[in-house]
Amino acid sequence: MTLRIAVSLQLLIESGCGGIAPWWLVLLELAVVLALAFGVLTPVAALASAGFQVTCLLHADWPHAASLMTATVTAIALVLLGAGAYSLDARLFGRRRLVVPPDPERQ
Secondary structure, eight states, X not given: OXXXXXXXXXXXXXXXGGSOOOHHHHHHHHHHHHHHHHTSSHHHHHHHHHHHHHXXXXXXXXXXXXXXXHHHHHHHHHHXXXXXXXXXXXXXXXXXXXXXXXXXXXX
């Protein structure tokens, strides 16, 4: 839950790439932030957030680039880890558990 909130806050802070963004881009960012905050289609929303951060990174100066790189890595971590237990994804699709079978050679 906290990773989702961190990625959504980073996207809000970096919205518009430091300049004035068109209205449709602001609405798209707001939709991604809300999806991340509530945990709806989290891997897709986090991937969109990472893509937006990389796009901003291409136009950023060095002091601003450090925070964008951190935001990108955090979003990629969220893509790989998933939404977590306290999300709408977990409620809609169920929680996933990895069960490792016992090693047959150890018995």
